Amino acid sequence: MGRAEQSGRIPPAPPGPVRTALYGLWLRGLSMPASRRYALGIGAAVVASLVRISLNPWWGTNLPYIFYFPTTLFTALFAGGGPAWLGMAVCGFMTLVWVLPPVSVLSVTDHVDLVGLMVYVFVDGMVAWVGGAHRTLIAERERQREALAEREASLARAEVAARRLAAIVESSDDAIIAKTLDGVITAWNSSASRMFGYSEAEVVGESVDLFIPVDRRDEEAALRRRIAAGDAISSFDTVRLHKNGEEIDVSISVSPIRDTRGVVIGTSTIARDVRVRKREEAERAALLAEAEATRAEAEAANQAKDDFLAVLSHELRTPLASIVTGVRLLRDVGRDEEKARRAREVIERQASLLSAMVEDLLDVKRIVSRTIVLDRRPCDLADVVAQCMASLRETGRFKEHTVTLDVTPVQVLGDPVRLNQVLMNLVGNAVKFTPPGGSIHVAVTHEGPEAVTRVADTGIGIGADALSRIFDLFVQGEPAPGRVRSGLGVGLAVVRDLVELHGGLVQASSEGLGRGSMFVVRLPAAVPPQPAGEACEEA
Template sequence: MTEGDASHPQVQLLDAERRIQELHAGLALALASIRAAYIRVDRQGCVSDMNTMAQEITGWPLSEARGLSIWSVFQREGRPEHYLKRNPIEVLQEQDWQAGEGRPMVLIARDGRPVSVEVYATVSHGPDGHPDGMVLVFRDQSALYQAQTAAHRLAAIVESSHDAIVGKALDGTITSWNQAAERLFGYSADEAVGMSVMALIPPERRNEEMQILARLVQGDRIPALETVRLSRDGQRIDVSLSISPVRDHAGTIIGAAKIARDITQELAARQARARVDGLERENREVLEAMRTKSLFLASMSHELRTPLNAIIGFAQLLHESPVAVSEEKRQQFVAHILSAGRHLLEMINDVLDLSKVEAGRIDFNPVEFDVRAAVHDLIETLRPLAQSRQHRLREDLDPDVGPVLLDPVRLRQILYNYLSNAIKFTPPGGDIVVRTRARGRRSFLLEVQDNGAGLSDADQAELFQEFRQLRRQPGQDSAGTGLGLALTRRLAQAQGGSAGVASEPGRGSRFYVVLPVRHAHPSGLEAASTVNDAGRTAVHTPRVVVVDDDHSLNRDLMDRLRDTGVTVERTDNVLDAGKIAATERVDAFVLGLEVAGRNGLELLIRQGPEAAVPPVGALNVALDRDHVASFPVAGVIPKPSTPRDVGEALAQCAEGARSPTVMVVDDDPLSLTLMDETLRGWGVSAILFRSAEAALAHLERDTPDLIILDLLMPVMDGFEVLAAIRRRPDLMHLPVFIWTSLTLTTDEQDRLRRSAARVLSKGEAALDGLLAELLPIPARTTAP
C-alpha cells in the first residue's frame, strides 16, 4: 500500500490535523463574532493558547502568558488562597461545572482593572480518556451589568415616584404602569398594561391625544400641558402632563413616557387666588372710581356754580339795584346772563347726553346733509373766538366727502368739542386746521389739528375717560366738565364710528373721528329707527346672540360687545336661538360651526318654511379648550339655495347699490351656473371663479359689491379666503356671504377645523379681527 493511499496512517494523520486546524479556525471565528475570550490550559494548568479577546480582557499578550499558570493569567476576586497550590483542572473537576453553565465572576486584569465576566469552563480529555487540560470561555459583561443596575435603579425610582408614570407605544397601547398610576387612575398594572391609553381620555379630548402622537412621530418637542383624564370609575381628574419620547438603540422613536400629576388641589388654590386677586382688583377699581368721581363732582360743582353765580348776580343787579340801570348796562347784564345760561345748559346737556349714551337711549335724527357745509358753518361760528386768541383757523375739506345720512346736531356737537378744545388749549397765535377725508365709500374722517403743547402717552390714555380731567398748565382756561371728549367718543361709537387722538409732546395734537356715511351702530349693522312718544327718531340698540356651548371661549367677545352698548345674549342651543329670532329682533348671530354636536348652520337656518333667515355676523370654530377661531361674515346662504335666500343677501348689498356686482367663488362648475342664473333673475351681474386663488387675484384689480363664498374648496378653503380678505383694510367691510351645504359630514367639519387652526396659528381670525368687523372702533389710540 503506498503512502498516497487514503487508508495509510500518515495520510489519515495529516487529514486529522487539517480538520483540527479547520475546527480551530472556525471556533476562533465564532468566538470573535460574539466577542468571547478563549484560553486553553494544558494538563499542568499552564496557558497554552488564548485568542485576541482574551488577551484584551486579561491584559496578557499570548507571548508572555504561554507557559504561565492560569492562576496568574486569570485572576479573580474572592479566589481562595489554597487554590494556588493545586492543579486548576482538579479544582474544576471538584466544582462539577455542567456543560453550558456560566458563572459570573470579577476578573482582575493585569493592570488591576476589575472586569465583570461570565465564565464557561470545561475539562478536556485525551485519546486515553484522561484529563489533558481545560478550556475557559468568557465574555466581558461590564456594560450589561451596568445597564441592568441602571435599569433596576430607574425602576426603583419610577415605583417610588409620587407621580403617575405611564409608558405607551406609538399606537397608544400602555406598556408600563407604576404604583402612583394605580393610585391615580384606579387600574392595577395587570389591567392597564396592554390597554389603550384612550380609556383614560375624555371623548372631547381625544383629538388632543392624536395630535400628541402625531407630533411624537415627527420628533417634535411636546411642552408640558394641563389637561383632564378619566379614572376607572369615570371621575374627571385635572392633571399636569409631561411627555418624553422613548427611542430604541438606533434612535428611532418607538413610544412615549408620560408623567401625570394630579393638580386638582393646585387648580382649586389657583382659582381661589384668582378670585381673591379679582376681588382685590375690583376693590381697587371701585376705590379709584370713587376717588375719580369725587374729584369730578368737586370740579363739576365749581363749574356749575361759576355760570350760576353770574346769572344770579347780574339778575339781582337788574332786580334790586337802588340806582336805575342804564339801557347800555342793562343790555350788558342781560348778555352776561344769556352767555352764562348757555354755558350752564351745555354742561348739563353733556352730563345728560353721556348718561343716555351709556344706557343705550340716546336719540338720533338721521337726515341727509352736506358735511362740508355743516363743518364750514361751525368753523365760521367759532372763528371770532379763535381770532380773539390770535389763532389762525383754516379748513381743508375733501370734495369727495359728499352728502351723508347722519344726525347733523350730533356731528356739530362732536366737532364743537374738538374745535373749542383746540382754541382753548392752544397758546395764542397758534395754527388750527379742520380737515375731512373720504375713507372709501362707507366712511369719512373728520379731524381737528393744532400745533399746541401736545400730549404725553399717559394723558392720551385718560383723555376719553369719563370723570377724568387732565391737569392744566398755569394760565390755561379751566372752564369745562371734562366730559366733552368722553361724550364725543360715545356719540361716535353709537353711530358705528370711532374717535381717537394722535399727539406728541411739543408737536401738537390731532383729534379725529371716523363716521359712517350712513348712520350705523357699532355692531356694523345699520341701525333701525322708530318714532318715540315725542315724535323724534330713536335708535334701536342692536342685539347680538352668541350661539355656542362653550361660554369661556366667547367671554371676551361678549364683554367687548357689551362695552359698546350692544345687547348681548348667549345660548348653547340653536333651537332656542331660532325661537329668539322668531319672536324678537336679532341683529346678528355669532354662531359656532358645531354646537352641542350638531351642525349649527343647519339648525339655525332651517327653522321652518316660513322662518326668516337671521343674519349671521360671525362663525366660530372651537379648536380646543383655550382657542377659538372667529371669522366675520355678512351672513349664510344655504346650499341648495332658493331665489329668496339670494334675494335676502342682495338686500344687504353694499350701500343698497341698484345693480350690484357679485363675485361667486365655488370649485363646482354646476353650482356656479345655478348661482349665475339665480342672480340674473334678480338683474344682477356675477363674476364667477372656480378657485380661491383666482378670486383673490381679481380682488387686487377690482372690488365687487358682495362676495358669495363656498366654504369647502381644494387648496384654499373659505376660512383661509376670509382671513386673506380681512387682512386688507380696503376690503374690511366688504359683505361676504358663506355659501355652503347645511349638512356637513364629520370629515368636512374636521377639515374646516384644521383649516381654522392653520389660520389661527398665523395670528389671523382672532378676537381683535372679529371685533374690527363687528365693532369698527380702532383698538389703538393712534391716527387712522
C-alpha cells in the first residue's frame, strides 16, 4: 500500500482525459480500505452479471463471458487484483447458474461451454493480473513521486533551517567554532573574528593551535578526547590568544557533532569573552579582602583601645597611690625629717612618671593631628646620643646591665629634644626587655648620606608575629623575666612618627624569641662625612 493510501492525500492527475479519468478512479481506490474494495469488486460483478442475465433473451448464450472483461479490468484498476479475481469468480458462478442451460443448475453440460469457461478464466484472469499489476506499478510510481516530493520538501526545510541557524550563528555575540576531532577548523563566525582577530579565510582548514597558548594545547587535546567519547563540556574557563598575541580569558562550552549514524565526527565550541567578568570578580575579591582587612583592623583597634584603657588605669593607679601614700606620710611624720624626705622623693618620682605618661599621650595626639612642630637646627647626633646615655646612667637605669657606647660625630638637621626623646624610648625599651646581667650596645655611624643609630640588646627578642606591628599604637611585648609590665605601649609609635618627621626611617629586627633585638634609626646627614676619631665610652 502506497503513502497515498495511508495518508489519503490526492496527488495531481497526469495530463490527458482518459488517463485523467483512470487516474482519478485509481486514486479513489487507493483511499478506500480493503473491506470496501472487496465489497466493490463483488458489487461490480453482481451488477455486471445481472445485466448479462437481463440481456440473455436478446443476446442468447453466445460468448456469455465477454461482457465481464471490462468489469474485471475496471475492478482491477480501481480496487486491485484481489477484488478483481473475486469478482471474476462471482461472474463465472452466476453465468453458469442463470445464463447457460440448464438454468438454475450449477453445471457444464456442453464441451463448448467448458471451453468457453476455461477461456474466460484464462483471459479474464490475465485481465485481472494485468490490471492489478498496472495499478501496483502506478502506485509504486506515485509512491516514488511522493517520496521525491517529500525529500525535496525536506531538503527545502533543511535549507531554511540551515539558513536560520547560520543567521543565528553569525549574529551571536559569542564566538562559535566548528572543528574536526583532529583540531582542524571547519567553521568560524564573525564574533570569533572580532574576538580573536583572524578572518574566516585565515583560519578555516588551519589547526586550532593557531590561537591556543602553547601551555594550553595539552588541555585542548584532552577536551577533544572527551568529546570524541561522547561527553559535553559546559562553562570551562581557559585562555586563548588574540592575533596580536594578547591573552584572552574565555569560558567555553564544547559539544560533539555527529553524523547521521550518531558517530562523533567533530566538535562545536562556543567561546565567551569573560575578561570583564574576571575583572569584576577580582575587584569584588579585592573589595572583600579590603573590607575584611578593615574589619580586622577595626577589631584590632577596638581590642587595642580596651587594652590601652586597662593599662592606662593600672599605670595611673600605681603612681597616684604612691603620691597619696606620700602625702599621708608627710601629714603623719611630724618632725621626722628623714621620713619626710623619702615621702617627698616618692611624690616627686611618681609625679614625674605621671608627667611623662601624659606627655607621651600628648605627643601621640600632636603627631596624629599633625600639630607637632620641630625645632630643627644643625646638631651633632653623637653629642645628642652621649647626653641621653649620660642622663640615663645618672638615674641608675643601667645598674643591672652592661651598656657600651660607640659613636662617630655626624651632623644632622634635627630637633635635639625630640631626638633625645627617640633615644630615651629606644634605650628604655632595651633596658625593660633585657634580663639583669644582659648587655646593651648603642652606636652612631656615618654611612654615606645617612646618620645611623643602632640600639642592640641581648634581651628576650621579638616574635615574628609581633615584629610586623611593633611600631603600632598600644602594642606591648612581654617584659623580661623578673620585671612587671609597664608603660602605655605608645613609645615606639612616637619613635616612628618623630623619625619620619625628620625625614628618616626606623627599623626593628630580631632573630627570634630569646635572641635579642636591634633597632636602627636612619636620618639624613646634614654634611658630607668628615674625618673624625671614634669615641668609645662605657656607660
